[in-house]
Structures are given as structure tokens and as C-alpha cells.
Amino acid sequence: MFFLLRIGFWLTIVFLLLPAVTGGPSPHGASGNGEPQVSAVEALSAASSAVADAGGFCERQPQACTIGAGLIAMISERAEAGARFALSYLSEQILEEKRKAATRALGAPTGDTLTTHDLSPNWQGPKLPAALVAPSAPDPAEARPAAPANAVPLPPKRPA
Template sequence: MGFLLRIAFWFSLVLLVIPFDFGSEQPKAEHVGPIETFLAAREAFVDLTGICERKPDVCEVGKSAMNTVGVRAREAARIAYEVLDENFGETDKATLTGTIKPPSELAPKAPPTADEPAKPSPKPPQS
């Protein structure tokens, strides 16, 4: 929805900048130039940035809404990743054959505590 609003805003600015020759068929209307359009847009932006001072509850609701959108977007991305991985992901043949250890075995182990004796490390297989 926000994307459509931004497109409409920029499209309207482009239409204001492009000069059109209306001819004599339309009555004389006040023409707005690009400089006036820019100044009006800047004033509107300044007014919108000050809304949190005038109405703090609007900003709180906006923050909550953005948080909710972020959480939902993250969850949707996770679900999409899992679906794509199931359908198009390739299995890692190196970990299945044993030539490379899986990530769970590569994780560093915590050093033994004083109560727990140190275990001897396994010896690598000799070829």
C-alpha cells in the first residue's frame, strides 16, 4: 500500500513538472510551477515530521504497527526460505558420505571443568 502511495506522489510531481499546452479551450487557471511544488512538498514533509510532538499516541501506534509488520515479514521470509529449500535445495553430499563433518560436530566444545576429568581426544583415522 505504501508503495502505491509513493508511486502516486512521485507521478503527481512528474505531471506538475511537465509543461502542457492547454490551448484556448480551457479557462485561465493558476499554473503551479516546479519550484512552488517543491516548496509545498517540503512544507508537507516538515508538518509530518512534527506530528509526534503534537500527537504522541499516533507515533506509538505507528511504531507498534511497524514492529508487527517487521515480525510478520521476518516470519514470511523464513517460511518462504524453508519452502524453497525443501523444493529446490540440494542435499550436501559431502556430509552424507562422511568426508566433511556436519556443523553440529564442528562446534567448539566447552573446556572441562575442575569436577569433570578431561576426555582424551579421538585419534584421526590413518589412511
Template sequence: MFFLLRMAFWLALILLILPIGVTSDGGRQIGAWQAFTAVQAAINDARGFCQRQPDACAVGGEMLDHMAEKAQASAKWVYDAIGAHKADAGTAPAAPQPSAAKEGSASHDLTPQDLAPAWSLEPQRGAPAPGMPLPPRRPA
């Protein structure tokens, strides 16, 4: 994405410097300064848009406000998601607490080793964890 923005910038700069409207019969050429003054005139004309079309300008302003609110809500959601992820990663696993059997809930006596994924129990890379079943061997 950033590459496209850089490419558009440099292409616009090159097009600004090069003359526009080159004709073979010696017609009028538009230079960079003339193009710059034309852009300034267009910007000044666009500034008066809200005076000429107040309804369209009001709707556009409401739309920009709505988009800003959506962007803030999205940024807050991303911030909360990243913050929750960092908070979970920063805390150590809690020690198992004795479970009291309550009505309607199943009690379990699992240790942290039981709850850990099998791949984290491997003593060395490539070796299966003790007591883990291996897949059946294929005949050679």
C-alpha cells in the same frame, strides 16, 4: 506490478514539470518550484506529527513493528520452503533397504522402478511404458 510503478513515476515527473492551475482569465499559475516548496512544507509539518499526537504515533510504531515481524516470518517461511525443495531435488533416490516386518506396519518390497511415476519409464517420447494399459479405442 513493476510496470505500474514505472508508469506512476513518469506520470508524477510529468505532472511536476507541467504548470498547475492554468486559468483562462490569466489567474495565478503554480509552477514546479512552488509545488516543490509546498511539498517540502507538508513534509516538515508531517515530521512534527509525533510531537502533536504521541498516542497515535506510538500505535503506528507498534503496527509497523508488527508488520515487520510478519514480513520476517513470511520471508523465513518462503526461504525454508525453497530450501527444502532444493534439498529434495538435490538428493538422489536411496537404494531400497530390506524391510523388517514390524507389528502394526505393513511391509512392502517395492523397487525404485515400482515407485517411479509411469511417465518417467517411457523409453521414448510418445510411446507408452511397457505393460501399461492403453485406453480403449473409439470406433472410426
């Protein structure tokens, strides 16, 4: 409400300070030379009487003032409820960010604990000729069918 009054006040000041438009017929009864017939003192007097008249509006129109007061009360209640909702939402978001920061600071895992080192394949040395490799007892669990010479090698088994 006060916002509208401030806007009205400043717009009135701006309109009073704007230069008068000359060259055409004026709807407010300007003289032929472009000067308005109302002086600044008369305009100030009229504005002060309008403000005084607005102060007595509730005495002349009590029903309009009652409805306006109810409307202002309803708007203020809704604004208060909206502000409470926004405040609770923001406080929840801030608390959630604080919890996340505390979890990160304590070093607790955030879900996936594998590092890039864990995900990289094991290193395998170069293939040695069969003559240099000592024969070992064949393990039946690792027995694989012989692959053709141009086949792609299978990846190593991961330990269980």
C-alpha cells in the same frame, strides 16, 4: 512504507510535468488564459513546507505515531515469519532434489527395476511339424487338454 513514499514521489513528479488542461473552469483558480496562478517555485516551497510539517507529525499526534510504530512492528514480524517459512520450504525442496540427483548418479534403483527387455515375451521359433519333433517323455505338470484347431494358442509358461 518506503515503497509508498517512492510511489508518491514519482507520481508527484509525473503530475507536475503533465500539461495543464485548458478550456474549462479550473477548481484551483487558474487565470482565463489557461496558465496556473501558482509558479513552480511556489509549488516547491509548499512541498518543502509540507515535508517539514510531516516531520513534526509525531510531536502533534503521539498516539497516532505509537499505533503506527506498533503496526509497522507487527507487519515486519509477519513478513519475517513468512520469509523464514518460504526459505525453509525452498531449502527443503533443494535438498530433496539434491538427494534425488545423488541417488540417480549412484545408479541406485528408483523403484521398478524391470527393463523393457525383461518385460518382452520370450522368443519362440516357428512351429515344427510333429513328424520332425523328437518324441519326449510327457511331463504330467505340462499336460494340457487338446485345443481345437482354430483356437488361440495359450501363452508360454513363465519360469518360476
